[in-house]
Amino acid sequence: MTPALRAVFALLLVALVSVTTAGGLVVDNADLTPAEVKLLFAMREYTLTYNEYADRLPGWVTGPFEDEKVNLYVRSPDGVLVIGITFHDRKIVQFDAKGCPDPIVTVTTDSATVEEVMVSDQPFDTFRAAMRNGTATIEGNNLLGTLRSGMVRFGLRVMDIIGL
Secondary structure (H helix, E strand, O other): OOHHHHHHHHHHHHHHHHHHHOOOOEEEOOOOOHHHHHHHHHHHHHHHHHHHHHHHOOHHHHHHHOOOEEEEEEEEOOEEEEEEEEEEOOEEEEEEOOOOOOOOEEEEEEHHHHHHHHHOOOHHHHHHHHHHHOOOEEEEOOHHHHHHHHHHHHHHHHHHHHOO
């Protein structure tokens, strides 16, 4: 093996180890537009931050989906990007640009809302505002998903009513 080939191999190994140690996050790419690729990788970077703070979020928000698959439908001028998100122990462990089979819930929003949440100093409050104004929705895809997403929507409404 030549020194140049060894260097490339070592860099690939370091990249794989860094992704694995960052919570095992995997991005499975598909045929995407440049804007979709940019959004997907921005979400990946944001997820690393999210995973660091996931344990600090209310259990009624993260608990219902802690070991589940969720599909995120992101509307944009290019169409709809379906991103499958796999959670384990309240953390995001995988993105799939083709969506997940049999997700428990579907979250629908637009690319501007996703970007607003990612750049916000208070992303949870930004997401709550998107739920209130209808730019983000959560729908259960089966009975369990309907019950769990209903619990989250109820919790968000209670927070709005009591002013938290």
